[in-house]
Amino acid sequence: MRDDNTRNTIIFFVCAALLLLVYQVFVIDPQSRRQAEERARQAPAAATASAAGPAAPAVPQAVTRDAAVTASPRVPIATPYLKGSLSLRGARIDDLYLLMHRQTLAKDSPPVELFRPEGTQYAWFADTGWTGANVPGLPGPQTVWTLAEGSTLAPGQPVTLTYSNGQGLTFTRIIAVDDKYMFTVTDTVANTSGQPVTLAPYGSVQRQGVPPTAGRNGVVHEGGMGWLEKRRPLKYAKWQKDGSSPTYTAQGGWIGITDHYWLAAMIPAQNQQIQGQYRLTRAPGVNVLDANFVGQAQAIAPGRQITISTHVFAGAKNAPILRDYQDKLKAAHLDEAIDWGMLWFLTRPVYDFLSWLYGHVGNFGVAILILTVVVRLIFFPLANKQYEAMTKMKKVQPAMTELREKYKNDPQKQQQELLALYQKEKVNPLAGCLPIFLQIPVFFALFKVLQLAIDMRHAPFVGYIKDLSAPDPTTIFNLFGLIPWDPGTLPMIGSLFAYGTPPGFLHIGVLPILYGFTTWLTTSMNPPAPDPIQQRIFQLMPILFTFILAQFAIGLLVYYTWSNILTVAQQYVIMRRFKVDNPIDQIIRRLQGKPKEAG
Template sequence: MQDDSSRNTIIFLVCALALFIVYQMFVLEPAQKRKAAELKAHPPAAAAQLLPGAPALNAPPAVTRAAALAASPRVPLAAPALKGSISLRGGRLDDLFLTQYKQTTDKNSPPVEMLRPEGTPFPWFIDFGWVGQNVPGLPGATTPWTLAQGSTLAPGAPITLTYANGQGLTFTRQIAVDDHYMFTLTDTVANAGAIPVTLAPYGTVQRQGVPADVGKTGVVHEGTIGYLDSHVRAFTYKDLSKNGGSTQEFNSASAWTGITDRYWLAALIPDAGEQVHAVYRDAKAGNLDVYEANYTGAARTIAPGAQVTVTQHLFAGAKTVPLLQSYEKTLGIAHFDDAVDWGRFFFFLTRPIFLFLTFIYQHVGTFGVAILLLTVCVRVAFFPIANKQYESMTKMKKVQPLMEDLRKRYKDDPAKQQQEIMALYQREKVNPLAGCLPILLQIPVFYSLYKVLNISIEMRHAPFLAFSDLSARDPTTIWNLFGLIPWNPAHTPLIGQILDTSLHLGILPLAYGFTMFLTTSMSPPAGDPAQQRIFQFMPLMFMFIMAPFAVGLLIYWTWSNVLTTLQQYVMMRRFKVDNPIDRALARLSGKGSG
């Protein structure tokens, strides 16, 4: 019977692995190739400008970035952390690069592209303006603004744009930028007409389609986000695309709203006392998803000969927590550091863990070392609890032979077998459930560590040992002996894609699999032979599952396994329980029995 169970378990696991590989090879990978080919042949079309409440319209096919920039006069932007330009057509911020971050780890890599002009593939841009009923000539997406003051936008050197609508209204916009990523826009409307007009300010962040690698992770939020109605309001791109495009509306003061990626954020920040109506939506344009976060402020009535001024802010840059917190204090932006995805349930753990990790990083200067030290600190904090867990597991393993003997002796009498096993637990002072509670207590902390490493921009492109980017997967692979053979397995005919995806095993996944094998080998075996086979295969299965994860995460998991194994080993030596490490050392020294 046990042999049948073992055989069935092995057959099940082999079939499951085969199905996974077949599905990856013949379903997922061809679908990805088709999608990439479609995007290459038919870049997503741009949509027309969407003011609050306006319908989406189809637009001409996408053009190159250079052509889109050349379509309108521009004012250059040069700041320590930013470069780009502002379009005088619409007064739009749609050309922005983050100069302190590169697209890849290559030393000649261009900087990260934050915003892209409309008309290019996947445009991402920001507009500010005014709306009003029955007021002609309000500035919009095609309005020709005039540069009235300044030549290049830079810290301490604002620019001023003007526009007259020919109906007695003159619009003046001063744009300033600081040393980081915060813009200040001061809009003034002067009414030289004969009748009063009523206008409301608005701001909008729009993203027309997203690249294939954006919005796919279930760990870090990507999509619309803001602090509205005294809550953090976040919707993924998938949420907004449901049912042909959805709309979420909020009324709020002390608000901000925008669109975020894993590391980058474009956020609109009205004046702290401004009452706004905020909207998140996917205003589809044909087959194109047009994601938008916008707000409309309170209406102002401007009498003849009077003027009104509204000050708004815009953040467009990297989500570094200290910077977000500094803006939160100096500008009074409520909950601005919640633009970082701390998690819905364990934020009370992720925040202090992140702060402690960055504290270590600031003192050691290497993020990889900071991960190792943080893992040690967490293990030390949980040492008493983990010790109880491993003590219980060690005692369970010690009585395992006696339990097996009882199972054989009373195999035809399950009730008597259970009675004798319980009596054995009492004699040996073993509690089989004692190892479960410590595990349950540690799960939230270790998940929070996993979350922190995913949201930490400090890990992006951080080098450690032979790895150039802790946020990327292990670039090495067993198929070319970790780079010793000058050959790229991905270029192998027929199976190259599989070797580069499903079967891509670097040195870190192998190390993780080995350390997981050690920890499971030191645990008491399951009573059921089929379960034993499953636990034996788990390190192999998890080695493949974890292989695509970031290097920093694999370092954390592997190092955590090493510390776990060490603690288990000490406990097993203390209770004089046989363990795989001592057996291996005995064989190496020639003292083993076989």
């Protein structure tokens, strides 16, 4: 039968998607993380570096962060958005905190750490310099530069560093920073050696080991990211598994490393041709990930000098800030550092509208509620047709069941009678399908937006919801928030919440339960499937979705739960109008002690 085949097809695709999602969340992701950690622990000796790029790093034994910072002379960095220091050894930007973002919700929480010096665990830093074949005395990681001018790197207060190699080459580096996240490194090489030399500029963002928390979000890209003629993403796991990438040739562009919310990127002069690469160097006990570019080699005649400028972005992936830099520097697609996804044409405007709402209402949770209402209003006519069609199907369900039973041994006659019933009652079994398919792209776009929106990080909503980007903090193991303890610290079950096991497997809080209940209401208002097994599948789906979504950010659950409530209200009004019994009225009658069939 036509309607049965359609329903079976939908059920097949829904179940297949659910099985794939469950398998990805509970099997593939934990297994990939464990394998990545094992590879990092057992990494062999360092591999050979690309001849075109900067020298391969040599990773020293890990030391504490404080020890690494005090081991070299430094210049303080102080801006409204950043604090840290610049190392005179290597002239690197390797000590950086983001003042606008805290590590936790605690009032005394330190700011988010972005960069940390080489030699520490999970070192992350930006490096610029010169490379050249058979040119001795080029400054490198161990070169100590001289602070020639300035004392603190701040907006409007650049610092000047110098170094002479004693063989006729003098290097001058002027580093400036703006009031947000952009550094400008201007390098000059003066040749007084009496012999021509050929040098090429390079820039590198290097990460020595990847923290276990990086790359865990399967929805938002984390790893290598750049725009070299086109978008060039490379996930952490693939990078460490497959090794160095090919070399990409481009005019300008940018290349770097990104986490969920943070980005470090090199932006060369946009008028120069470069070669970019994601390089992997295996050192004892650690994988070194290096996103670098090498510019065109330039000959410097005796008595002449050359100057090259490179911009270094180090900060939060805030879309308006990235777009502002993109326009000012003419850096193509810099805002592509934000993973807009395949549905970027929907994700971008939805993200911008949500940010606009947040800027006006001042509460990100309220902005999510308003966005949900706006989306529902846009799709109201389509949704109304969908719910009306489903309500009509539910209304004729008893007659359909009777016909199926009456003509169960004569499928052809059964089909004829069903078609006659559809014509008589003006019911189209497929009328509810098209609106669903039209809404799916928007559904996924909203899902993506609420995963990547940095404004949702540490954003409070109401009551116990203090961070919309974190899972619901309540759970049955703390009596839904009444007992102030972390289930991960509990004996016997603590290991179930540890890293490497299915996240959120037992973490079912207040809002996930409310989401599950409202999802059950929406499915209960739909016409039942003709097959008992299909009915059981639809009954179990709200439970399955509850367990799956419980591990996601609570901001997502705010959206889905509120969307369910609006759906239930719309369906309830339509069902009352068509005089079709619905689960809400059934619940009310049961609470009142009335019979189920009562009208």
